[in-house]
Amino acid sequence: MPMESKYDHKSVESKIYKMWEEGGYFKAERDPAKKPYTIILPPPNASGKMHMGNVLMIAIEDILIRWKRMQGLSALWVPGTDHAGFETQTTFERELKKEGKSRFDFDRNTLYQKIWDFVQKNRYLIEGQIRQMGASVDWSRYRFTLDPQSLKIVQSTFEKMHKDGLIYRDDYVVNYSFKWGTTFSDAEVVFVEKIDPLYYIKYGPLTVATVRPETKWGDTALAVNPNDERYKKYIGQEISFTDPLGEQKLKVIADSYVDSAFGTGVLKVTPAHDKNDYEIGLRHGLQVKSVMGLDGRMNENAGKYKGLKIAEARKQAIEDLTSMGLVEKVDQNYTHTVPVDYRSNDYIEMLPVPNWFIKVDSLKKKALEVVENGELNIYPKWREVTYTRWVENMHDWAISRQVVWGIRIPAWYSAKENPTLEVAFLDKDGNYKFGKLSDFDFDEVKNGLQRVTAAKNTKYVISETCPGDDYLQETDTFDTWFSSGQWPLITLGYPDSDDFKYYYPTNVLETGWEIVTRWVSRMVMFGIYATGKSPFKDVYLHGMVRAVDGKKMSKNLGNNIDPDEYFEKYGVDALRMGLIFGTANGKDFAFPKDKVIAYRNFANKVWNMARFFLMESDTYKQSAGKELNFYSDEQHAELVEADKKIIDGLNALTKSVNENLDKYRFADAAEGIYHFMWDELASRYLENLKSREDKDAALAVFRHVFLNCLKLLHPFMPFITEEIWSNLPKEDATPLIVSSWPK
């Protein structure tokens, strides 16, 4: 096929990808004679769309995989997508809203099925874009986090942990709506400004300002700032005082969270009903004491207020406190923000709700050890502290989420044994109801079930299948990171597949640094827990691609850059190379548009170098009446200075590309190839070649150097190099993707 004077990426890219895929070149074969090289693609959201961060991620991983594949290793790159539990459910609910519906209009199973269909309908998008990018992933090993194989591994890990005593249930403070009888995620909670009375209430010698006097019986400490001179003498003391429920005692603790300038500088710590207080409680080992139940009424901890609704209890408490002279003053115009749910603007309470936890102490210890002893290396090195600090401070991990779209926790509650289970469901007429299980017909609840809330001491059975007729399954799902944390195990078929035995542990985990805490640390923990080995030897963290204005890309700022636009305008190769420029030191970087243009120009330059060679060798053939010879290393001694220089230059380049790739210095490797090909091979050698008498020698040397440059460049710019390769006469008939890497 004749080469046009301009490189047209549009006509080349899809054709080349098809050739690769149909040729089976992405498929990795287990071969005991070869060394394995494995990368697991960090799974993008199955129903999402490619963003610049994904493009950079795929570009880097494809470079590594193509490089190792050409070096003769059994290079496996496993693709997959994530169900992205919460994010996807939120997206879906926005769709529902357009139809005037919400998740409360469907029972759990129906809602799950609807989201499943939604995701299936949309997943072609991201999969298509991975192909468009030229990613040489092994599609035959594709995984989705909700595939049956994935579920099986995730559930059995949970069972194993449960057997090992690493799983427990405890209350966790979440956003709870009494109006809906369910929890809301942080993202579903909106804050509205409200004016409420701020009561200054005496606690013995101290006074606390609060808008929530009814929660005072959930207080388990008073807190002051450690630097607050006024209260230094109370720190560590236990103070006694009287209130409407009688004699009380509370310890005074010091915590820098407390703002001395607010109110009196003394904070009542109510871990059960405030997120921050909960955190303080964790730091100081305070008891979590709830004063209200899931029914929206005060519980036994509220003494004589038991059974009252919250608003009533507050009114009553203030009356009682006032009559006892314990209200120092009231600020009637205190403006603050209160949480409400996004649907009905009804109050959200912070409430301890039973959740599932993992004990992390033993796991995190090992996750730190592998970094200390060099079994796991984090690049760039200065990011390591982000990992270690976070893991060191990790609390027990709440793995359950009150989200439908996810892997359901395989725990079952017997209705007979637990008649007080709290349930929410659609009755046979489609009406939303919630309350105690024993107040309803069991089958009706089971059929229309939306959620079950079991108190933390409720008896349960762990089982992947329903253990009996009267059982309801836990409605909580696993935190997305619980399943994606097992991604290396899932994708390679842990524990006994041949792939797993051959390819695990993987070589490098490449991802954006912003998820090193949430994701990388979890994979390390699960990997070591299941196999005793870190799931990867290296972690390479790339910087975030920011917008052209240097800010984070976001829909709100309207500074998003759509990769599609650049694929279209400059080609995949150019965009990949342009982004690689930002990886030089692992820092975040503004989208380097100029570099994309530079590499688009470079693509055209390389293209024309090939054209020039073809024309020259054609001319030679006609005048000499024979084909051009192939260069071989034995000729090296007889070469003229210019020839030796360019061949030595190629060898030096090969060495430096290898060294840079070994160190994950992609930008240096790319720039090296760019300058050698343009400045040395084109501007110097080619220009000089035009006036050479011994065209046969010069052209042979040129072809040798150029073909090897194409190989070096191929991992970076796979499409154009493959297309040029197919147009050049050469000894090696295999496609470039599976040709051998220069020595």
Add this chain to the structure above:
RNA sequence: GGGCGAUUAGCUCAGCUGGUUAGAGCGCUUGGUUUACAUCCAUGAGGUCAUAGGUUCGAUCCCUAUAUCGCCCACCA
């Protein structure tokens, strides 16, 4: 408030272990109708390496302080 990092040419950024005239791309100057390429070729200008101290024979690089900016986490009882 806690953490991480940055400040180098007009712009976006390299500069890995302190050591010649501090580099690239884009942009800009001037010139170019050589059939590979104008997405090109040749040429030139442009930098007190944020500021102030310190360590050193020597600092863009190491240390301290200041200023400004960005990101992550937490955000007011």
